[in-house]
Amino acid sequence: SAALEGHRTKILRRFFLIYEQSGERIMLPPSRRDFVSLTLSESGSYTDSKQWHRQSCWRKWKQLSRLQRSLILFTLMLLLVCGILFPVFLFLSAESRLEAVREAFRHAWKGYKNFAWGHDELKPISKSHGEWFGLGLTLIDALDTMWILGLKEEFAEAREWVARALSFDKNVDVNLFESTIRILGGLLSTYHLTGDSLFLEKAKDIGSRLMPAFNTASKIPYSDVNIGKGTAHPPQWTSDSTVAEVTSIQLEFRELSRLTGDPKYKLAVMEVMKQVHKLDGKQDGLVPMFINTNNGLFTHQGIYTLGARADSYYEYLLKQWIQGGKTENELLDDYLLAVEGVKKNLLKKSTPSGLTFVGELSHGYFSPKMDHLVCFLPGTLALGAHFGLPADHMELAKQLMETCYQMYAQMETGLSPEIAHFNMHEGSTQDVEVKIADRHNLLRPETVESLFYMYRFTKDKKYQQWGWEILQNFNKYTRVPTGGYTSINNVRDPANPNPRDKMESFFLGETLKYFYLLFSNDPNLISLDKYIFNTEAHPLPIWPQSE
DSSP states (O other), X not given: OHHHHHHHHHHHXXXXXXXXXXXXXXXXXXXXXXXXOOOBOTTSOBOOHHHHHHHHHHHHHHHSOHHHHHHHHHHHHHHHHHHHHHHHHHHHHHHHHHHHHHHHHHHHHHXXXXXXXXSSEEETXXXXXXXXXXXXXXXXXXXXXXXXXXXXXXXXXXXXXXXXHOOOOXXXXXXXXXXXXXXXXXXXXXXXXXXXXXXXXXXXXXXXHHGGGGOSSSSOOXXXXXXXXXXXXXXXXXXXXXXXXXXXXXXXXXXXXXXXXXXXXXXXXXXXXXXXXHOSOOBTTBOOSEEETTTOOEEXXXXXXXXXXXXXXXXXXXXXXXXXXXXXXXXXXXXXXXXXXXXXXXXXXXXXXXXXXXXXXXXXEXXXXXXXXXXXXXXXXXXXXXXXXXXXXXXXXXXXXXXXHHHHHTSTTSOOOSEEEEOXXXXXXOSEEOOGGGOOBOXXXXXXXHHHHHHHHHOOHHHHHHHHHHXXXXXXXXXXXXXXXXXXXXXXXXXXXXXXXXXXXXXXXXXXXXXXXXXXXXXXXXXXXXXXXXXXXXXXXXXXXXX
């Protein structure tokens, strides 16, 4: 009885509160001792309590004012509509961004098809083409991008060209590194995505023609190969190769051995890694930029950077370890040591905003110079953290991602320069300074690449928003009306960015591909647990544990 009396009192208090909130008053009868009446069934049990609660709720609802009931019904309807429409809005927003990337690709492809079909690069301003190797670099680089974007018509016409016109039986010198990451990597990736043996046969052909580069006394490959004559040589001005070039061909040749069953490709490139692993001349895991093909030793020692000529060495240490099923601990050890070397020697903060950046070291002197190429690092650090490496790698990745975004946001065009210098002096008013010779933008992918990794692993929408801003600025300042996109000379002059009349093949092979993957909310679209991207954004499978 006492419990029921308490329950009744609570109901009355709620009743009075409702009327107080509505601004109404209720007159009560004279005070008297209340009583509780209970109705018992024949079996002696209480009347169904659920029925009593339903009646009680209905009475309270009827006691509300018309205004109160209207407000409650409106709120419920609003919640219902938002619950249905908000996910739809998110889907449509994501789909509109994906379509914007497809449209950008079609526009670039239109220029290439109309003015540079079958050639290496488009010159969109002059409506002509540029040649490097004469092997259709842009077309091959873009094959897997078209497949991922679902551009079936464009892919079909490109495949037809590969089948009918692509021949490697040419008396032409090609760069080992560039032809490996763009051509061999592109063909292997397209084979895995499509299952079309045409691309595997072409990959075997170019792979075998590149092997003469490894015929050196040191086993460090020459930089250039004549794929028609089967000869190789260093550049005319030096006997050196760059460290990044000889240590960033491993993913592709290892995969070629796996597919063909011929170990010669993997053995050749892993011999390079073994030699570099044991060489003197490193500083806390950081490597010099050049290596001699005659004696196999580092040259120009004392200069350490994560920019040009060294960048992808660090990237491929981690990615080979992942590709091989995380069993090659020597590669992992070198990668972890290098990350600590970066923290110790190259990591600084800018003034006034305290942006974390990666500079360079030259014979003990620190330079606050950071190439846009270094913006591969946030994505690589995040990838390592995803595969179980220290959590502070992800924290550093977030800091560097902010810096790479600011290299865009602080420019008048919203596009990053090729090279930035960061202020470290007290009293500085701007974090980023750009020398006149460094103000060009080549449509590079590294920042968008890292944004993709960061969004895929964190699901933080700000990374998609940053990428969307960058894509809009590419459209505003580099898009050519008649088709294609162009590199520009001056990211600090929105009135006259001064186009360079060149669309690099990596704009289609990497930049637009990473934009598309960034804007997609599907984690299974090129799953990072199943694929590893080469340094030209061509996805290759992570090997099964059984292998």
